[in-house]
Amino acid sequence: MKMVPGFFWGLVLILIGLAIIFRVVFDVNLLRIIIAVLIILFGIRILVGKNWMPERSQKEHDTFFSDRTYSEIPEDKTEYNVIFGKSVYDFTGHDSILREPVKIKINVVFGAAVIKINPDMPVRIKSEAVFGGSRMPDGNTVAFGSINYTTRSFIENTPHLYIESDVVFGGIEIMEK
Structure with a gap:
């Protein structure tokens, strides 16, 4: 999408x-x-x-009118979509040392997403919201515009997890666990 x-x-x-x-x-x-x-x-x-939507039109990382939980190791250039549903992304159980940069994109439209991250893993998050809400672990929020967040273990120009999220009429909450 x-x-x-x-x-x-x-x-x-x-x-x-x-x-x-x-x-x-x-x-x-x-x-x-x-x-x-x-x-x-x-x-x-x-x-x-x-679900009355055809299953073949849904990709494995899409959530339409349902709830899903992902605890997989994110692969580079993976895109997750949440439309009229809720998804929980648990990235806490994975090794905090990344060998190469990993970029993922999470889109939320009329839905909700909870992203759990390990504070010891280098993570950079950029979230854009339009008539929605995006809450970072440090308590900062955005309802219309853009917000950035990095974990304390993030170092520029080193391998890290980069999460780019867009939310429209929905909500995203990032939690350190």
Whole structure:
């Protein structure tokens, strides 16, 4: 789910423009129809009791309408996505010495993520939030904008875990454990 912010906001503006045109020209409130359809689909999902999205469209690191826990060793250039769900990423049980830099990306849209890190492992985190929340272990938070955090064992230009996170209408909490 690589989505450029320009593409996302462009799509949002186009949809808002179409909603205004439909409202003025056809006297149809498109926004209310879309919200009603989403509520109906969510109700059907609750009644059915299982995931109605095709499994083949989901990647192993994606969480849609469910809860998942990851305790794997993160591989370089891995991307995790949480959409209308919750994921817990536990990176505390791994060796605190990294042989090479590892960069992962975590995207949260209308969901929640908890990232547990080892304070003895060199970790650098950059989190960007848009109408969401991102809380770092030192208590700093961001609701709209960007925030950076490094563990006390982080040294520039040495192998470390780099976590890049984006959150839109959701929340991310990073915990040292």
